[in-house]
Amino acid sequence: MAKDKISKRTFLKTAAAAAALAPVVSQFSKSAFPAPGGPANIVLICADDLGSGDLGFDGAGNPVRRPMRAGNPSISSRASGAPRIPTPNIDQLAYEGVRLTQFNAAGPVCSPSRAALLTGRYPVRVGVTDVLFPADKTGLSGAETTIAGMLKKRGYKTSCIGKWHLGSQTQYLPTNHGFDEFFGLPYSHDMSPLPLMRNCDVIEAQADLTTLTPRYTQEAVKFITDSKGAPFFLYLAHFLPHIPILTSAQFQGKSTFGPYGDAVEEIDWSVGQVLSALEENGLDQNTLVMLTSDHGPWYQGSAGELRGRKGETLEGGVRVPFIARFPGQIPKNLVSHGVASNMDILPTLARISGAALPPNPLDGDDIWPMLTGVADDVNRGVLLYFDCWNIQCARLGRWKLHVARYNSVVWGPAPAGGRLNLPLPKPELYDLESDPAEAYDVADANPEIVAAIQERINTSLPTFPDQVRSAWQKTQSLKVEDTPSGALPVLKSL
Numbered sequence: 001m002a003k004d005k006i007s008k009r010t011f012l013k014t015a016a017a018a019a020a021l022a023p024v025v026s027q028f029s030k031s032a033f034p035a036p037g038g039p040a041n042i043v044l045i046c047a048d049d050l051g052s053g054d055l056g057f058d059g060a061g062n063p064v065r066r067p068m069r070a071g072n073p074s075i076s077s078r079a080s081g082a083p084r085i086p087t088p089n090i091d092q093l094a095y096e097g098v099r100l101t102q103f104n105a106a107g108p109v110c111s112p113s114r115a116a117l118l119t120g121r122y123p124v125r126v127g128v129t130d131v132l133f134p135a136d137k138t139g140l141s142g143a144e145t146t147i148a149g150m151l152k153k154r155g156y157k158t159s160c161i162g163k164w165h166l167g168s169q170t171q172y173l174p175t176n177h178g179f180d181e182f183f184g185l186p187y188s189h190d191m192s193p194l195p196l197m198r199n200c201d202v203i204e205a206q207a208d209l210t211t212l213t214p215r216y217t218q219e220a221v222k223f224i225t226d227s228k229g230a231p232f233f234l235y236l237a238h239f240l241p242h243i244p245i246l247t248s249a250q251f252q253g254k255s256t257f258g259p260y261g262d263a264v265e266e267i268d269w270s271v272g273q274v275l276s277a278l279e280e281n282g283l284d285q286n287t288l289v290m291l292t293s294d295h296g297p298w299y300q301g302s303a304g305e306l307r308g309r310k311g312e313t314l315e316g317g318v319r320v321p322f323i324a325r326f327p328g329q330i331p332k333n334l335v336s337h338g339v340a341s342n343m344d345i346l347p348t349l350a351r352i353s354g355a356a357l358p359p360n361p362l363d364g365d366d367i368w369p370m371l372t373g374v375a376d377d378v379n380r381g382v383l384l385y386f387d388c389w390n391i392q393c394a395r396l397g398r399w400k401l402h403v404a405r406y407n408s409v410v411w412g413p414a415p416a417g418g419r420l421n422l423p424l425p426k427p428e429l430y431d432l433e434s435d436p437a438e439a440y441d442v443a444d445a446n447p448e449i450v451a452a453i454q455e456r457i458n459t460s461l462p463t464f465p466d467q468v469r470s471a472w473q474k475t476q477s478l479k480v481e482d483t484p485s486g487a488l489p490v491l492k493s494l
């Protein structure tokens with residue numbers, strides 16, 4: 001049997017095996033977490049627009065074997081020889097923990113992805129479906145429980161440092177979403193005006209972007225030092241390497257990869273400062289550190305071998321780096337190729353902290369078995385890819401089915417008649433295990449897989465808000481021209 005072909009019997013057998021595994025994984029996930037010294041401290045670092053190919057370590061899983069923070073050089077290239085930006089501190093973090101090679105953001109742009117990360121729910125469920133701007137009067141609803149809100153009830157000190165972008169009105173700011181403190185920007189730094197805030201107060205009318213990464217880092221180190229007596233959650237959300245790229249003087253011109261490389265190297269420096277603060281305060285052995293990005297790269301940066309960029313539900317727009325380190329709990333130099341999502345972070349943190357899950361139903365899964373090497377994957381249902389209210393793709397194991405696509409690229413000019421989400425002439429199926437670039441449509445060879453994923457999409461629809469169902473019905477009602485697989489769909493002339 002060809003690698004990209006699978007019979008219905010094999011597919012059903014695989015599904016049955018996954019179902020049989022579910023009770024085992026579930027039982028493991030609910031067991032008591034043996035963290036020394038009480039609940040674990042948690043540091044979540046999120047870069048902005050960082051690509052899966054931007055970091056020094058080999059995202060394909062080749063080991064990094066040298067200690068880095070002592071000044072040794074980082075791995076600067078993949079096994080294939082493709083150049084990578086030197087990131088010695090992040091390399092070391094990867095060597096000391098686990099890398100997930102199939103980790104997905106729940107949205108291809110900033111606000112939806114961040115809403116999903118902090119709530120464990122699809123952006124369409126929490127009402128944050130597109131980028132929020134300074135004039136917007138909406139934001140993440142107070143009815144949603146964030147990671148910070150969940151952990152605060154468990155006795156955690158909580159801090160948000162950096163980019164928020166989930167509503168700039170007072171009622172939507174971090175301090176009204178479970179964070180004890182906030183220092184940073186209310187939205188993206190390419191917007192205006194750009195106030196620097198502490199809690200709900202503006203402390204600088206116009207932030208000096210060249211100083212932000214050092215100041216964010218200083219605030220993070222201070223929070224860690226001041227929180228030694230209680231468990232803490234630090235959410236450090238960098239504004240780089242999102243454009244415009246403005247680094248501190250120390251890093252301007254430092255990288256051979258230009259301003260983008262400067263930005264990535266400054267983020268790496270910041271990671272090193274945070275790791276050093278944990279070590280110096282005797283906290284590193286009881287702290288889970290995670291690093292990821294909100295989505296793929298924009299105009300610059302590398303999505304590695306993946307197709308697509310920020311703003312697209314192709315893998316290059318949504319698959320992002322993810323590293324987790326927890327000494328004594330997560331094995332060193334572990335690589336997991338199972339499917340995961342940034343919505344999985346909240347339920348995983350609930351498990352290791354002993355916090356009660358939020359009342360709203362979650363879309364994420366507890367991936368602690370993957371992080372510790374107990375399981376290669378968790379038994380998850382179909383993973384949906386949304387653009388605004390529109391379902392565009394669905395992932396089930398190794399398979400990704402494209403069912404709809406816009407008729408123009410997100411950053412390009414709209415076609416005559418406007419930008420529309422259109423059904424594809426025929427669903428496109430990609431085997432991401434053998435074809436991560438989504439280059440070869442194998443739908444015709446695997447009709448059973450196509451039908452099974454379509455059925456799961458239809459079954460999930462009633463669980464979503466009316467706007468999702470209406471958008472789906474509108475998309476399916478439109479007629480399109482017969483275009484090649486992978487092409488932008490074209491609305492049929494009436």
